[in-house]
Amino acid sequence: MAELNIFSMFDGVGGFTIGFDNADNEYYQTLYSNQYEPSRKTQDAFEVGKYRFPDMEHIGIDVAEIPDKKFQEMKENGVNMIVGGFPCQDYSVAHTGAKGIQGKKGVLFWQIIRATENIKPKYLVLENVDRLLKSPTSQRGRDFAIMLKSFADLGYSLEWRVINAAEYGEAQRRRRVFFFVYRNDTPWAKRVNKKLGSGEVEHLEELGQNPYEDYIFKDGLFARQFPVKQEPVKNRVAEYTLEGDVVDISDNFTGKVFNTGVMHNGHYYTIETAPTGEEKPRTLGDIVQAEADVPEEFYLNDDDKLEKFKYLRGPKKLQRKSADGHEYTYSEGGMSPYDSLDLPSRTMLTSEGSTNRSTHLLKIDGRYRLLTPIEAERLQDFPDDWTKYKLTEDGQVKEVSTRMRMFFMGNALVTGIVSRIGKELKKIDADNE
Template identity: 65%
Template structure:
């Protein structure tokens, strides 16, 4: 196979998707375009780190909403990748009924749909927080159903899975939902249709042939095996309305952590991993003690007491905005993070005096994790975020605070690599 697959990376951050795909097969996967824009910031640190590492691609530092259709039309991308912000996806019909629907201002998922409409890639690999499948709280699953319907309208199928990186051998208990989206005229889609006679979706869904897809034939099934039966018999099928506004107003379905949407219907199931892979413990990713600067150690008694308080159980009386008094309760955590377990999910507040910050004890001394250790928790190369390139070409160092912020926003690149590995198998089966 000597064909290159050209990639557009949206919401690129510091390049997590690109690292994963290039670690899989740099000769096959060529990222030609990337866009990264941080709203409400005077500096564009993430873009500058990306541009420092990848000066060979067309790197745009623009609000995606302001990128013209004509720019997307010039991108002959085979694959679009990206981890997009999680927002409210509700839609409403415009007064003039123009375009049928209009997303709320600033909902960036619709910009992905706009890019897909202009580029028509064969595949997409997307990532988001796992709570997307349960959003919003008053109509659980609605936002995700809207997304499925939007892809269906454009002639795509969607396979999804919530993946906890630690359950597949990595060093962080990070749960994220990944999407594998493929155009219905690809050879992969045609083979699925032929195998399951799914040109008629009722055959696929009513005969339970979807079990084979979920447990054997799908991309995630091949790389991230699960126990071949639903947890507590939790499964559901749902036929999506052809009217996205109707879904926004009236969706009543269920969405579990694994599923497949084809031809306007989806099957979803609650799965658990086969648990055959051993995670990397936090202690294994730590730098050798002599390499850790003193500034990461916590020696001040007030800071130590603050961490003890934040990680302890508590009941606090609070007053709501309307004057109602209530008790806020919070369970206790271990005083320090267990070095024999994989790390907890990193947030953008990592490194601050915060309950969510990793707080460790090594040889009787308390400290925070270093930027390199944060990068290792996300399977980035050491010091990946240390430098950035300014618009005038100057190379400068990045602050520790921003480096931690980047990693709190990033994804586990080895999970992306495995997705890219299996996508290569799918591409190979198409005889390119």
């Protein structure tokens, strides 16, 4: 059995597993995965996972329907790590009388907490869109603070960092917030505790020391793998003690949250950081297929469709009317006529390949075309044709539609970032002194 055995939640098409396998497929092993799309009749992503990972136990039901005893079975079978990319939702909570504290139904983060309560993993590695740090707009940072408090109440500490993949050598400008969560009785947590102590930052600053900044700039997992400049951006630094219960945080949170931070024993310290700029990104041109290998269906031979793309990407001012009858002018700036092959790509969305403003438009050898599924996979550091086949419920291997393959990649993460996290986490876990 591997040293770190994984339960992959909201698995998609296996991005976390690919990343950790590439880091060290003997140290990491994904034993269980859960993937379910409640709004779809066919579970294509789940079936791709079954095809690609035949030895893994795949759970294809709503995560809320997985019983606690299944999580306990995972623990008994050696699962000691949870990973997952989960959506940004409303995390607000309320008191519910005899039931105690309850979050809104359907918010998937609470299923991560339930799995953590049952499995009690050593570590979690999680990913989300970076707007999580500023949501909701009416109380910025509240949802993130609820997350921090929830983990603190279970006996965990964590660090976070917003990572733009292109700033660390990847071919896509994709900003996501990653979390490294660790149980407070692990050797790593004990070493962190020695450095951060009681967290009385003011006293330590009087001595000319700030262990929180040392952790963020030098000592933490993200600092080691994703270096940043050794000073805050525009002096943006804040700290906050998460007092009371999660309802108190939900109702009364007033702190600030920046793109990097550490939460230790219910107290967090956060800094706005900037990458060193030493790593150069790959470009869109680096990942495109040879034109001889591109099927004709991806070329824009329809003049009307090409004109539609030109309109969508161009500047515009439109008169619109709100639901209450208020008239206003909607303005949209222009984009380049097509995407440069000399730069990393823009962020890929689930609508990639459809006729819309966010879809990438290439011009190569005088012809316009769209990204192919293989190119979309390369932008996320997946192997070529990773999503081409699926294993259906009746045991048949079938091809996946182009539309679904692009949807998968728009939902996926950059596996190269996960691989770097995995390499550093292995060092942390192996150092048990």
